[in-house]
Amino acid sequence: MLTRKLAMTAAIFAVSAVSAAAYADDDRDAAHYTSAFEKLGTSLAETQTADTTNVAATDVERVRTLVGQGQAFVASEKLEEAALILQRAQVIARFARAKVERVGAEARAAEATAGASAAEKAAADVKAQADAMQTKAKDLEARGF
Amino acid sequence: MIRASRIVILAGVAAAACGSAPRPAALVALDGKMKDPAHVARVQAVSPELYKEAEVYYAKANTAYDDGDTKTIEFYTDLASVTMATADEHVRIADADAAVEASKGRVSTAGAAKTEQDARLADLSGRVARMERIAQLQQQQQLSAADRAQLATELAKQKAATAQLTPLAEQKALLDDASAIPLAAARQDSRGVVIALADLFKPKKTQILPTAHGTLKAVAELARKYPGYQITVDGYTDSRGNEAANLTLSAARAQSVAQFLVDSEKLEFTRIKSSGHGAENPIADNSKADGRAKNNRVEVVFILP
Numbered sequence: 430m431l432t433r434k435l436a437m438t439a440a441i442f443a444v445s446a447v448s449a450a451a452y453a454d455d456d457r458d459a460a461h462y463t464s465a466f467e468k469l470g471t472s473l474a475e476t477q478t479a480d481t482t483n484v485a486a487t488d489v490e491r492v493r494t495l496v497g498q499g500q501a502f503v504a505s506e507k508l509e510e511a512a513l514i515l516q517r518a519q520v521i522a523r524f525a526r527a528k529v530e531r532v533g534a535e536a537r538a539a540e541a542t543a544g545a546s547a548a549e550k551a552a553a554d555v556k557a558q559a560d561a562m563q564t565k566a567k568d569l570e571a572r573g574f
Numbered sequence: 575m576i577r578a579s580r581i582v583i584l585a586g587v588a589a590a591a592c593g594s595a596p597r598p599a600a601l602v603a604l605d606g607k608m609k610d611p612a613h614v615a616r617v618q619a620v621s622p623e624l625y626k627e628a629e630v631y632y633a634k635a636n637t638a639y640d641d642g643d644t645k646t647i648e649f650y651t652d653l654a655s656v657t658m659a660t661a662d663e664h665v666r667i668a669d670a671d672a673a674v675e676a677s678k679g680r681v682s683t684a685g686a687a688k689t690e691q692d693a694r695l696a697d698l699s700g701r702v703a704r705m706e707r708i709a710q711l712q713q714q715q716q717l718s719a720a721d722r723a724q725l726a727t728e729l730a731k732q733k734a735a736t737a738q739l740t741p742l743a744e745q746k747a748l749l750d751d752a753s754a755i756p757l758a759a760a761r762q763d764s765r766g767v768v769i770a771l772a773d774l775f776k777p778k779k780t781q782i783l784p785t786a787h788g789t790l791k792a793v794a795e796l797a798r799k800y801p802g803y804q805i806t807v808d809g810y811t812d813s814r815g816n817e818a819a820n821l822t823l824s825a826a827r828a829q830s831v832a833q834f835l836v837d838s839e840k841l842e843f844t845r846i847k848s849s850g851h852g853a854e855n856p857i858a859d860n861s862k863a864d865g866r867a868k869n870n871r872v873e874v875v876f877i878l879p
Contacts, residue, residue: 513649520656527663534670541677548684555691562698566705574705 462503462511466496469518476526484532485525492522595642600651601635607658608632617661620668624661628654741879748800748876755792766803766878769793770857771831772871780826782834790831793874794839803876805841807832807848810855810873812866817852825850831872 469492477489499514597605607613608628617625631654638646745767752760752769759770771793774786782790797805809828811820825848832848835841858865 517649517653520653520660524656524660524663527660527667531663531666531670534667534674538670538673538677541674541681545677545680545684548681548688552684552688552691555688555695559691559695559698562695562702566698566702569702569705569709572709574708 457508457512459503459506459508462499462508462515465515466500466503466511466518469515469522470496473522473525476522476529479533480525480529482532485528488521488525488528492518492525495521597639598644598647598651600655601639601647604632604635604651604655604658608654616665617658621661621664624657624664628657628661631657744800744802745878748796748803751796751799752876755789755796757786757789758793765806765875767876769796769874769876770868770871771874772868774831774872775827775870777870778823780823780830782830787834787838790834791839794835794841797835797839797841797845797876800876802879803845804879805835805846806875806877807835807846808873808875809848809850810869810871811853812869813853813856813860814866821850821852823850824852827872831874 473489473492473496476485480486480489495514495518499511499518502508502511502514614625631650635647635650635654638644638650745762748767749760749762752758752767755769757771757773759772761768761770771786771789774782774789776783797803807828809824809826809831811824813820828848828850832846835846836843853860853869856865856869857871858868860866860869
């Protein structure tokens with residue numbers, strides 16, 4: 430029983446120590462985090478609008494949940510927790526944006542590839558016509574014309 | 575001071591306890607990504623900042639693992655994984671951009687090739703068209719020559735056949751042909767071959783009935799077949815009525831037939847003469863209706879040459 434209590438205490442201390450080590454020098458106040466979460470929310474809305482294929486829907490939803498949690502931490506003055514939430518939300522939001530951009534880029538690539546294939550087919554078609562015409566010309570030439 | 579020492583000791587004990595714990599699955603998966611040389615090289619080339627950031631998170635996750643700090647392990651493992659996934663997205667974006675550029679190159683190359691083939695096709699089409707035109711002209715010339723040869727052959731045959739015919743034989747042939755004309759009565763007399771045509775007009779009228787056109791066309795055909803004969807068209811009436819009126823009516827009817835042969839059948843007008851004879855030279859009994867019908871006639875005479 431004593432061992433379990435000690436271990437639990439040690440674990441809590443360890444998390445707090447890591448968090449404190451990472452963010453102890455962060456003197457940002459609640460207003461900073463409030464603003465950061467608002468900006469993230471705006472950015473997230475833009476990503477969601479651009480996401481016509483819903484490729485990032487899960488990530489957007491995850492970030493939205495994190496933003497809610499983070500804002501709750503800010504409201505309760507738990508800024509260290511808010512900082513961790515913000516960092517994680519920002520990383521996931523960036524991932525969501527990249528996904529949406531990637532879908533757009535791949536769509537453009539597919540379109541360009543199709544266009545290239547069409548252009549190559551058009552060239553091949555003309556070449557086939559020219560080859561057929563050359564055969565005809567040779568035939569006529571062979572007949573003495 | 576005593577409390578601080580106690581906490582440090584407890585933390586050390588906890589870290590030692592967790593340090594030997596199994597490596598979390600998410601961290602193991604991250605190990606695979608961070609230690610795959612090809613993958614790392616690709617990510618580093620496209621998105622070095624993101625890779626550097628992921629490396630920092632990864633290092634922190636490993637440190638937390640060494641410290642036995644589960645929550646921090648999970649936190650930084652997640653950050654590192656998501657950051658690497660973001661870098662992977664950037665790699666795919668770069669690949670897509672490269673595909674777009676490659677496609678532009680393909681379009682350019684294909685456009686140049688098409689332009690070249692268009693020019694080649696136009697050149698060949700022109701050459702083929704010229705050669706086909708020459709072939710067509712030659713064929714036409716050959717056909718014309720063939721036609722000419724055939725015509726010459728037929729002409730020679732006709733000349734030979736005509737030369738072989740004696741005037742008498744030709745006259746007989748003409749009579750035979752004239753006898754074959756429907757609704758006509760052919761005979762031979764001192765003038766030549768006579769084709770008597772009745773029922774060409776309504777009573778007292780001079781306009782040829784449409785039903786008689788076929789007979790007159792057959793007469794014209796005969797004239798063309800025997801071009802050496804002059805033609806006289808003689809009109810006659812029955813004996814009823816005024817002699818002068820009959821003369822006028824018969825002349826007008828003969829003129830109508832001659833006019834038809836010239837205008838509609840394009841026979842030379844110099845070959846054809848017409849005259850009216852009234853009730854002269856009846857060929858049937860004027861006291862009977864059928865006799866009068868026969869006497870109301872026009873005779874086309876092929877004059878012996």
